[in-house]
Amino acid sequence: MTDLRTDPAGAAQAAAAVLAERTGVARHDLAIVLGSGWVPAVDVLGETIADFPVTDLPGFLPPAVEGHAGRIRSLDVGGKRVLAFLGRTHLYEGRGVEPVVHGVRVAAAVGCSTIVLTNACGCLKQGIAVGDPVLISDHLNFTGRTGLVGPRFVDLTDVYARRLRDLVHEIDPSIVEGVYAQFPGPQYETPAEVRMAGILGADLVGMSTVLEAVAAHAEGCEVLGISLVTNLAAGLGDPLDHEEVLAVGTASATRMGELLGQVIPRI
Numbered sequence: 001m002t003d004l005r006t007d008p009a010g011a012a013q014a015a016a017a018v019l020a021e022r023t024g025v026a027r028h029d030l031a032i033v034l035g036s037g038w039v040p041a042v043d044v045l046g047e048t049i050a051d052f053p054v055t056d057l058p059g060f061l062p063p064a065v066e067g068h069a070g071r072i073r074s075l076d077v078g079g080k081r082v083l084a085f086l087g088r089t090h091l092y093e094g095r096g097v098e099p100v101v102h103g104v105r106v107a108a109a110v111g112c113s114t115i116v117l118t119n120a121c122g123c124l125k126q127g128i129a130v131g132d133p134v135l136i137s138d139h140l141n142f143t144g145r146t147g148l149v150g151p152r153f154v155d156l157t158d159v160y161a162r163r164l165r166d167l168v169h170e171i172d173p174s175i176v177e178g179v180y181a182q183f184p185g186p187q188y189e190t191p192a193e194v195r196m197a198g199i200l201g202a203d204l205v206g207m208s209t210v211l212e213a214v215a216a217h218a219e220g221c222e223v224l225g226i227s228l229v230t231n232l233a234a235g236l237g238d239p240l241d242h243e244e245v246l247a248v249g250t251a252s253a254t255r256m257g258e259l260l261g262q263v264i265p266r267i
């Protein structure tokens with residue numbers, strides 16, 4: 001059996017082979033990773049062709065966080081075959097970066113040329129409210145880690161593809177853009193860390209997405225990042241509560257599903 005840590009590319013190929021068998025198709029067009037509370041978005045997205053636990057594929061870990069279902073769904077969205085990851089592995093689970101980026105590598109291995117990364121996050125930017133979606137325009141990697149293996153000097157100028165952001169704006173011009181900062185977590189930031197992140201250019205703070213975006217971009221995929229603001233960052237509002245985060249996500253998920261349902265056929 002291929003080891004995820006020593007041979008991530010081989011592990012992705014192995015999972016891709018099982019995925020093809022389980023979904024009945026050798027290739028998918030697009031993958032979407034659903035973050036905290038985003039799972040209901042996929043229910044309104046299209047017709048489900050297959051649905052099974054991520055752990056049916058080699059290299060995937062069982063979910064560690066409530067709100068992360070840990071399933072893979074293959075859907076037809078307006079004629080496009082879409083692979084949805086219902087939940088993700090986070091860096092704060094302490095199992096290294098390989099399981100964090102395994103999903104996007106598998107998606108690339110089955111032919112996905114676009115990866116949509118979604119998350120729930122805290123917000124620092126004036127004028128953005130809890131419940132608003134934000135298109136990720138760029139990121140700050142505060143994890144001190146990489147989603148890459150070996151000395152690969154990948155250019156990140158357009159990691160969140162301008163083309164895809166423009167496409168979303170054609171459908172919904174009201175969606176704003178922001179810079180997402182990934183902290184290692186699992187603790188939320190202190191108010192001082194939030195001030196620091198703001199000074200350094202962050203609009204959003206979260207605990208995912210960045211390493212996956214880098215890995216997906218390195219695989220040659222176009223990345224669309226969409227954050228759902230579920231709380232004001234620490235020190236800017238009420239203290240943070242995981243239950244509230246999930247409730248806000250669920251309330252906005254249907255709107256997000258409808259948006260994605262319009263975007264995906266045009267990608």
Ligand code: 8IG
Nearest residue numbers: 120121122183205206207245
């Ligand atoms: I939801 O305020 C959610 N995830 N780091 N900070 C960080 N992650 C988050 C936050 C937040 N809200």
